Amino acid sequence: MGQEARVLIVEDEERIRRLVKMYLERENYVTKEADNGFDALELAVNEDFDLILLDVMMPEMDGIEVCEKIREKKSTPIIMLTAKGEEANRVQGLEAGADDYIVKPFSPREVILRVKAVLRRSSETKFLSTEPVAKNVLVFPHLSIDHDAHRVTADGAEVSLTPKEYELLHYLAKQPDKVFDREQLLKEVWQYEFFGDLRTVDTHIKRLREKLNKVSEGAAKMIVTVWGVGYKFEVEDE
Incomplete structure (x- = not known):
């Protein structure tokens, strides 16, 4: 419960x-x-x-x-x-x-x-270890997100994220190329009406990019700033 x-x-x-x-x-x-x-x-x-x-x-x-x-x-x-x-x-x-x-x-x-x-x-987002479940994995060039295990790998290296950084990445990656403004992300990722600074989103995006960039520049570049609007997860054809 x-x-x-x-x-x-x-x-x-x-x-x-x-x-x-x-x-x-x-x-x-x-x-x-x-x-x-x-x-x-x-x-x-x-x-x-x-x-x-x-x-x-x-x-x-x-x-x-x-x-x-x-x-x-x-x-x-x-x-x-x-x-x-x-x-x-x-x-x-x-x-x-x-x-x-x-x-x-x-x-x-x-x-x-x-x-x-x-x-x-x-x-x-906790690891479901007690029940067998279908693999719930998002796979992109440079990046893989295993939602059942709450695990992110970039170019084969595991990336250690905080719960909120992980949730933000997963939410964006579930809908590639869709642009989200900061208010949407605060409401959907934080799961309630957030009475805070919109820079909360900017700060988490910055940290997320920095962590991804340490192991994969390609993965970090998938989180794209849409100036004047917000952010999107962009997948380029290889």
């Missing part, structure tokens, strides 16, 4: 941490807490969580650095918590590999909505 998902709450303000914990546990999520970046990183790396709520502004090791270090080892979905006016930090968080962000002050209902949306999308 997905209702027993494990959520790590990382927030140095006890009041906010307790409030979020209370609302998550009302929804039957299992929670664990950390009040600093060092403890958060240790927990995130050594234990398995379905999602991490990560505050940006923390003493000693901030949320951006924690996010970057988690991404070196794991692809656990991460939602950043940022204060109003910290636009630069929000962009930094997305560039570090966060899947979403929530701006303080926030309502507990918004947190639950965002958590459910990210968990739903994440669960749809």
Whole structure:
């Protein structure tokens, strides 16, 4: 049912941490807490969580650095918590590999909505190991996307993507040559009405291209910017 998902709450303000914990546990999520970046990183790396709520502004090791270090080892979905006016930090968080962000002050209902949306999308892309299923693979020159295994290979080399980067690539690749504007991608890939900066899409596209380009320039070039409109996945005849 997905209702027993494990959520790590990382927030140095006890009041906010307790409030979020209370609302998550009302929804039957299992929670664990950390009040600093060092403890958060240790927990995130050594234990398995379905999602991490990560505050940006923390003493000693901030949320951006924690996010970057988690991404070196794991692809656990991460939602950043940022204060109003910290636009630069929000962009930094997305560039570090966060899947979403929530701006303080926030309502507990918004947190639950965002958590459910990210968990739903994440669960749809997990490897299906218990049931035999038909292979669900998209194959292009330079690029292969195995949706059942949530695996991307470019020119034979596996590419490590965050859940959101993978979802964005798969969504574009399912409909080659179709142009999507940023609003469409936010709504369809993030799976809810996203009250955020359209640069969220740009940032994820940039990271996706960079990762593909490290192993295959041809694969990276398949993600095309349509100036003034949005993005498309382009397949050239070889």
